[in-house]
Amino acid sequence: MGKLSLRLPAPDLAASAFVLHVLLHQVVIIVARVTTSYRAVEMGLSDIWIGAVGATFSLLPLFLATQVGARIDEKGARGAFLVGTGGVLVSALGLLTTGNSVIALLGWTGLLGTGHLLCLLSQHATAADQATDAARGRMFAYYTALISFAQILAPLVVAVFAGSGALPDTGRLFAAAAVAGLISLGCVLFMRHPGKPARDGKSAAQLPIRQLLRQKGVVPAILAGVGVICAIDLLVIYLPVLGAQALIPASAIAALLMVRALASLLSRLCFGWLLSRLGRRVMLTGSLLATGLGLTVLGIPVPGWALALAMILIGIGIGMATPISMSWVTSAVPPTSRGLVLSLRLTGNRLAQFLLPMSVGVVATGAGVSSVFLLLAAGLYGSAYSSYRALRPSAGSDAAG
Template sequence: MPEFRHRHAVLLAHAAGTQIVTFVLRPTMSYRAIELDVPPAWLGVLGASFALAPLLLALPAGHAADRYGERRMAVAGALFLTAAAIAFTTIGHTVAGLVAAGILLGTGHLGSVIAQQALVANTTERGRHDTAFGHYTFAASLGQAAGPLLIAAFGGQAAIPDTGSIFAASCGLSLLLLALSALLPNHPTGRAEADGGDLRALLRLPGLAHALLTSCVVLAAVDITLAYLPALGAELGLTASAVGLLLTLRGLASMTSRFFLGRLARAVGRRRLLVVSTLGAAAGMLLTPVPMPLWLLAALLVVVGFGLGVGQPLTMSWLAESAPEGMRGRAMSLRLVGNRTGQLFIPGAAGLMAAGLGTGGVLFVTAITLGWAGIAARRLPVDP
């Protein structure tokens, strides 16, 4: 038991550390681009450089995690994150250098996340995946919240922080993550077992399409909320501090639902919890653009955040228990491909469809899409 707790603590620390490094470097990359007077259109290119690796390399990375073990994949991911931090420091004074560093960052993040999710899937007893993935995503959310604090520490009252110092500090953080990677356990399946599996076996899993759909729509809804809530606040006359409070409440609500996910799933049932939470988030987002008192808007954002926090860990848990032995790394990577595809296309599609309706229209379309995903989740098997 003490050894299990030690390994569990190392895994959670690794998950939080990966997100800290990523959520320090990604915004700082944008600040550096602003320093270089990069045209706004190029900011999208920089963002796409991070998403490119998961789309192209996710399935091979999942196969490698299954075959060679999670620790080796985590070490490889940390090495790429370290290389990204060094690249930002040394060649990040040009647009080409920022793009190259962004690709390294996306690759390192991919390797680390695949290793973590495969490790949770392979080392958790059947029936406890909901709790395990809830705690895992809670730690990741904690890292995502802590990362920007480093930017604030270096930024002070300036509009643009000291990007050079942040990049240098990120090198040290990446090296710490590399040390943590070496402490993770390893569960390679070997050539025979890993090669004996077939991706088509995953694609034939009952309910797979609905699980991937729900996962990618929920993640896209989180991104849209982060991007459009400040714009909605400006339309409603809210202060920047009020919008920051709303985003904080949304994030805290998501972390709460993830921390207690195991108990909620046991009390309500996994499929019912996924459906109700997704539909609840859709209903809350649908009402968000309506003018109302700030306290009521805050309560709605708590509902939205709580519901959006459930989708990711529950679909991970479902995939972990559904995937054949020796293919769980590939199952997690398949989910990641779906997520990144949704992040690339759903926000753009929502913006195009609601171009004439303003920010409220974007949130309306997102809420409808989220409701559709919640209804689709009813077709998931009750248990894998």
């Protein structure tokens, strides 16, 4: 009994620290990025520059992701957790103290994106460290549910500090992000980090990237998540811009983001039940269609209640598609290559996140911000069709997590 009483608190503390880190990290990222968009509007930057600032968030991660993933497979996640969380904290402090020029916004946003990459891959490796595919699917559903909960908290933070005007107090918001970043750095010290996987022979060695991409299901799973990630990114970047142009108060924009996150959270809590009844093919295709439909509504003139309905559709779509693609891609490769395949997935996401804001920034300048949402909706409709064709029914595949 004495041994049990000494050992039980440590795993509880470690799990609590991981949960708190996931929540706080997402809050920091969302608050910092939303506030950066408001700061850019405050500075009078054009839509092209706003797109450029958004794109720098994904620039360095685009080149670093595979190296980071391979290193996590070899060395474990602790170092990446520490460096990533520290980088996010420094970038939040930098935006608070010196984020008053285009160069500063570009630089600190780039560091923010790099820290986010390190933290995400470390969190993914921790969540993927499960014994079975079913357990891994459930863990990713819980993990993404935590992210959804954080995406509810972050707009609440924005709403608390925003006031009633169309533009919030950006200084106070950056300060709130820095405080949350400091606490999340402390959480890393109490977490249990997955060690490097055992390598019992040649079959257990990390697969080369080319061979990894040839594994069944890897490429379709990576591509399925790209459009959904872009939807999240563009909502964070351009929904505040749309609100400012339409004179929608910042608190109302924050409420819409909270509605989206709440819908994602609720859908993820039902994830296992729905997956066992509908299967991966129907759920993934339906989630992409729902996200596309919601973005279409955002891109056309509609009343306020329709905007809320659109965010619910987007939230449900994002909530379902993300854990499906994550569990699918990690189940398709050996344990010694999970960090690398997750980094490849993230590389695809970051490539789209880098190119898309720049492209849609040009489109928004000529056709308006609403065209950004219509453009992405069209891409998601195409992705839904290709995913439906790629996920042909096979024995046991639909039930897989």
